[in-house]
Amino acid sequence: MxxxxxxxxxxxxxxxxxxxxxxxxxxxxxxxxxxxxxxxxxxxxxxxxxxxxxxxxxxxxxxxxxxxxxxxxxxxxxxxxxxxxxxxxxxxxxxxxPAWDPGDAILVNSDTQAAKAVADQGFSRVFLTTGRSGIGAFAQLDAWFLIRAVTLPEAAELPRRHEVLLSRGPYRYDDELRLLREHRIDALVTKNSGGQMTRPKLDAAAALGVVVVMVDRxxxxxxxxxxxxxxxxxxxxxxxxxx
CATH class of the missing domain: 3.40.50.720 (NAD(P)-binding Rossmann-like Domain)
Structure with a gap:
């Protein structure tokens, strides 16, 4: 076989x-x-x-x-x-x-819609975890971004105000909680990837009252x-x- x-x-x-x-x-x-x-x-x-x-x-x-x-x-x-x-x-x-239950997340259908939601809601400090392929959609926004990716994004696609964190899961709840607190994050942008490897960021966001913008599958x-x-x-x- x-x-x-x-x-x-x-x-x-x-x-x-x-x-x-x-x-x-x-x-x-x-x-x-x-x-x-x-x-x-x-x-x-x-x-x-x-x-x-x-x-x-x-x-x-x-x-x-x-x-x-x-x-x-x-x-x-x-x-x-x-x-x-x-x-x-x-x-x-x-x-x-299985997908995550989006709960109270702002549900959108694309990276472009996620960027619009960030702009419309006036978020100022955003944790962006959608992967490098969609980062360009956020390039023109004025918010500050903590961008977590496995490999370094193209410089031309990066927002003006940002910090890049090169990292690969799985992630722990305590570490995600600390990351959100230290960077004073007010919005998490993520895809509905499902699974347990990256789930802790959602739990940490819920604990701190951080708004989630979620790109649907x-x-x-x-x-x-x-x-x-x-x-x-x-x-x-x-x-x-x-x-």
């Missing part, structure tokens, strides 16, 4: 470990994060080259099934995988970690089989692909 596991998440690493060595798993990472945490088994790093590249790769490598365990905001990869697997008749599963492709746990994904592989 050969599975293409679209990964880069803790769930993908856990699934690779659970299937190994009974299933041949090829984990695919986008390659956007330096020195990524690697799963057990085979690993490929880098994009496929769009829909046609993914189609060709699946054919050339005789893949029995595809499990998409990418980040909830990897919408392009998720859409490509759903399209190609449907076209080729390759069994396909989406492992999507992109919609999933229609008709895709979806589970929300590693155990369910492993069970699907076992029932779908036979030696």
């Amino acid at each position: 050969r599975i293409l596991l679209l990964g880069g998440t803790s769930e993908a690493r856990a699934l690779a470990a659970k299937l190994h060595p009974d299933v041949e798993v090829i984990s695919s990472l986008a390659g956007r994060v330096p020195d990524p945490a690697l799963p057990v088994g085979q690993v490929r790093i880098g994009g496929f080259g769009g829909v046609e590249g993914l189609r060709r790769w699946l054919r050339d490598n005789t893949v029995d099934a595809v499990v998409d365990a990418t980040h909830p905001y990897a919408a392009t990869m998720t859409a490509h995988a759903a399209q190609v697997c449907a076209e080729l008749g390759v069994p396909h599963l989406l492992l999507a970690r 992109p919609p999933l492709p229609a008709g895709v089989s979806t589970v929300d746990s590693v155990d369910d994904a492993a069970a699907w592989v076992g029932s779908t692909v036979r030696p």
Whole structure:
């Protein structure tokens, strides 16, 4: 059995470990994060080259099934995988970690809308944790930003007043509480990534009365089989692909 596991998440690493060595798993990472945490088994790093590249790769490598365990905001990869697997008749599963309950957060649909919410509400000190790809949306705002990212953002995309904190989770509640207090944060901007690795920032914000602006998840492709746990994904592989 050969599975293409679209990964880069803790769930993908856990699934690779659970299937190994009974299933041949090829984990695919986008390659956007330096020195990524690697799963057990085979690993490929880098994009496929769009829909046609993914189609060709699946054919050339005789893949029995595809499990998409990418980040909830990897919408392009998720859409490509759903399209190609449907076209080729390759069994396909989406492992999507449960979203957070947004609660009282200001819910928006994009980084641009999040920047508008920050401007409209007049926040002055913002903890920005949406990742480097969306930072440019905040470049023209007058607020001060504490920007947490895994890799250094492009200088041209940074707001005029900012501090960059290079860091990678998981994070602890006490540390997040201290960070918000020390920097006198009045708004947290985040994506609804779900999971426990970055959840403490929300709990710390709630404890301090910090307003949360949350970018909602992109919609999933229609008709895709979806589970929300590693155990369910492993069970699907076992029932779908036979030696």
